[in-house]
Amino acid sequence: MQFPTIAAKLIRTVNASTTRTTNNNRAAEQSCLSLLQACNTVAKVVQLHARILKLGLQNNPLVLTKFTSTSSELGATDYASSFLFCPDADTRLYDTFLFNTMIRAYAQTSHSKNKALCLYNGMLHFGISPNKFTYPFVLKACAGVGDLNVGKSVHGSVVKYGFDDDVHVLNTMVHMYCCCDGGIECGRKVFEEMPKSDSVSWSAMIGGYARLGLSTEAVGLFRKMQIEGVRPDEITMVSVLSACADLGALELGKWVESYIEKEGIQKTVELCNAVIDMFAKCGDVDKALKLFRNMSEKTIVSWTSVIVGLAMHGRGLEAISLFEEMIGKGVTPDHVAFVGLLSACSHSGLVEKGKSFFSIMTQEYGIAPRIEHYGCMVDMLCRTGLVNEALEFVKKMPIEPNPIVMRTLISACRVHDELKLGESITKLLIENEPMHESNYVLLSNIYAKMFHWEKKTKTREAMDKKGMKKIPGSTMIELDNQIYEFVAGDKSHEQYKEIYEMMDEMGRKMKRAGYVPSTSEVLLDIDEEDKEDALNRHSEKLAIAFALLNSPPGTPIRIVKNLRVCSDCHSATKFISKIYNREIVIHSLKHS
DNA sequence: ATAGGGTTAG
Numbered sequence: 311m312q313f314p315t316i317a318a319k320l321i322r323t324v325n326a327s328t329t330r331t332t333n334n335n336r337a338a339e340q341s342c343l344s345l346l347q348a349c350n351t352v353a354k355v356v357q358l359h360a361r362i363l364k365l366g367l368q369n370n371p372l373v374l375t376k377f378t379s380t381s382s383e384l385g386a387t388d389y390a391s392s393f394l395f396c397p398d399a400d401t402r403l404y405d406t407f408l409f410n411t412m413i414r415a416y417a418q419t420s421h422s423k424n425k426a427l428c429l430y431n432g433m434l435h436f437g438i439s440p441n442k443f444t445y446p447f448v449l450k451a452c453a454g455v456g457d458l459n460v461g462k463s464v465h466g467s468v469v470k471y472g473f474d475d476d477v478h479v480l481n482t483m484v485h486m487y488c489c490c491d492g493g494i495e496c497g498r499k500v501f502e503e504m505p506k507s508d509s510v511s512w513s514a515m516i517g518g519y520a521r522l523g524l525s526t527e528a529v530g531l532f533r534k535m536q537i538e539g540v541r542p543d544e545i546t547m548v549s550v551l552s553a554c555a556d557l558g559a560l561e562l563g564k565w566v567e568s569y570i571e572k573e574g575i576q577k578t579v580e581l582c583n584a585v586i587d588m589f590a591k592c593g594d595v596d597k598a599l600k601l602f603r604n605m606s607e608k609t610i611v612s613w614t615s616v617i618v619g620l621a622m623h624g625r626g627l628e629a630i631s632l633f634e635e636m637i638g639k640g641v642t643p644d645h646v647a648f649v650g651l652l653s654a655c656s657h658s659g660l661v662e663k664g665k666s667f668f669s670i671m672t673q674e675y676g677i678a679p680r681i682e683h684y685g686c687m688v689d690m691l692c693r694t695g696l697v698n699e700a701l702e703f704v705k706k707m708p709i710e711p712n713p714i715v716m717r718t719l720i721s722a723c724r725v726h727d728e729l730k731l732g733e734s735i736t737k738l739l740i741e742n743e744p745m746h747e748s749n750y751v752l753l754s755n756i757y758a759k760m761f762h763w764e765k766k767t768k769t770r771e772a773m774d775k776k777g778m779k780k781i782p783g784s785t786m787i788e789l790d791n792q793i794y795e796f797v798a799g800d801k802s803h804e805q806y807k808e809i810y811e812m813m814d815e816m817g818r819k820m821k822r823a824g825y826v827p828s829t830s831e832v833l834l835d836i837d838e839e840d841k842e843d844a845l846n847r848h849s850e851k852l853a854i855a856f857a858l859l860n861s862p863p864g865t866p867i868r869i870v871k872n873l874r875v876c877s878d879c880h881s882a883t884k885f886i887s888k889i890y891n892r893e894i895v896i897h898s899l900k901h902s
Numbered sequence: 903a904t905a906g907g908g909t910t911a912g
Contacts, residue, residue, distance in 0.1 A: 379903085407903075410903075410904090411903080414903085414904090441904095442904070443903065443904045444904090445904090446904055446905055447904080449905090450905085476904090476905095477905080478904055478905045479904090479905080480905090481905045481906060482904090482905050482906080484905095484906085485905080485906060508905095508906095509906085510905055510906045511905090511906080512906090513906045513907070514905085514906050514907095515906095517906070517907060517908095520907095543906090543907095544907080545906060545907045545908095546906090546907085547907090548907045548908055549906095549907065549908085551908090552907085552908070552909095578907095579908095580907065580908050581907090581908085583908055583909070584907085584908055584909095587908075587909065609908095609909095610909080611908060611909045612909090613909090614909045614910085615908085615909055617909095618909070618910080644909090645910080646909050646910050647909085647910095648910095649909090649910045649911060650909080650910075650911095652911075653910085653911055656911075680910085680911095681911080682910050682911045683910095683911075684911085685910095685911035685912075686910095686911045687911090688911085688912090689911060689912065690911095692912095714911070714912055715911085715912085717912060718911080718912050721912075748912095874912085
């Protein structure tokens with residue numbers, strides 16, 4: 311930072327212009343420029359570069375700039391930078407545009423965000439001033455790195471250089487903060503305080519909330535956007551739909567779909583994909599399939615959305631046949647498509663098929679398994695009750711299992727009575743993640759199943775001491791454009807008497823149809839009769855009773871549970887669906 | 903020559 315002085319900059323400018331004017335090889339310069347313009351492969355750039363060196367034009371500013379931009383456009387950024395920053399390079403030729411070109415190239419490629427930041431630091435080191443075009447690139451690189459402190463320091467520079475009034479810079483800054491761990495509040499602050507905001511600013515913020523799973527905030531902000539009269543575009547709508555999908559809010563999603571029609575928002579492939587994903591995740595997989603079939607242009611994302619949707623709703627065989635149809639059409643699956651495929655196998659108990667797809671993925675498609683793929687395999691083995699095989703699988707994994715995989719194992723240990731094993735894994739996990747509440751819930755559930763009530767109480771106390779609270783289970787239901795929420799034993803609703811009568815009736819009819827309450831997941835120190843009672847008051851059943859009372863016979867019932875659905879509610883729902891002739895879709899927001 | 907989006911296992 312101490313290098314740049316105004317004098318040094320002046321000398322540099324003068325020297326650069328001298329080089330330009332004394333260059334008597336104008337014809338060669340022109341020919342190089344037009345050849346560079348026509349370059350379309352890296353090989354040609356390399357060839358041409360040899361010629362540039364031979365002609366001694368490597369320090370010609372025009373040629374250097376063109377060489378740099380052509381190389382980086384073709385993905386040969388490292389090649390260009392090795393010459394630009396070699397020890398005998400003429401640093402007098404460095405300027406803002408040259409650095410912007412290089413930083414942009416690195417900021418756009420996924421594994422080179424750090425290089426972009428290095429170049430930005432180098433730029434300051436050489437005394438080259440950034441301009442308002444530099445910062446969108448730099449901030450984009452920060453977003454990729456995801457380090458809040460790095461982001462804050464760049465924010466400081468933006469203020470120092472006075473670009474904090476530029477809407478493009480600020481929009482990217484909002485996006486950057488939203489991509490950093492724990493940065494969403496900073497993003498919101500920049501968003502709130504920016505002098506002018508447009509649809510891009512709102513999209514960045516709404517998208518930020520949606521990505522983090524803060525879907526209610528995302529939808530709320532979209533409402534605020536409409537109140538403030540900012541016209542959303544197709545990119546805003548993608549984020550809003552993604553929030554709807556996450557919330558399982560089918561009615562809202564349908565409204566968004568008609569809003570898109572009404573407002574004439576451009577239906578890009580990506581927007582159509584988001585609509586399909588919303589329907590698939592909200593339980594209307596057939597609607598998603600229909601839209602998918604009618605799409606004129608499909609991408610891998612379109613296929614994956616439907617495959618994941620089918621997998622989520624237990625239609626594993628259809629998911630697999632759709633995957634095979636996709637291969638038949640010559641579409642190359644990516645790692646996400648394989649996650650969908652493997653989860654389809656897992657949800658439908660197709661262990662052998664799953665194992666074979668897992669090996670095909672690497673052997674035929676050259677896709678290295680990621681933690682998500684290993685997670686699917688562990689889940690698949692655990693669901694089938696092969697807990698020990700799952701454990702062996704985890705031990706042999708070439709990458710560290712993450713907490714999600716560990717929690718899958720622990721749940722399986724509890725369900726399949728490997729309680730000692732479950733206890734020891736959970737203790738390890740708590741050491742690594744002391745502030746994650748579901749770890750304590752898992753441990754206390756294991757103690758409950760071991761009848762270690764004292765240890766269970768202690769675990770709860772440890773949670774309280776750390777200021778963590780267990781989130782109470784609740785179920786939401788959308789009826790006539792209103793959202794009703796129920797918690798276990800809820801009596802706050804004005805119809806509560808009718809609801810409880812309905813539940814009694816449901817219980818009687820279910821028992822007659824052969825339903826046996828499964829009390830094994832009631833983790834309370836109470837006797838069997840009370841356990842049944844506790845089950846009957848679960849929020850899922852309340853919401854279903856409410857829906858049976860208030861919606862026309864034969865119409866589907868869709869409910870959204872904030873936590874995992876217990877096994878008893880799962881089986882009870884199947885009975886209720888049959889007895890009352892209603893399709894019942896349960897959407898769960900969390901899985902552990 | 904400048905900005906923002908989607909699909910991912912429990």
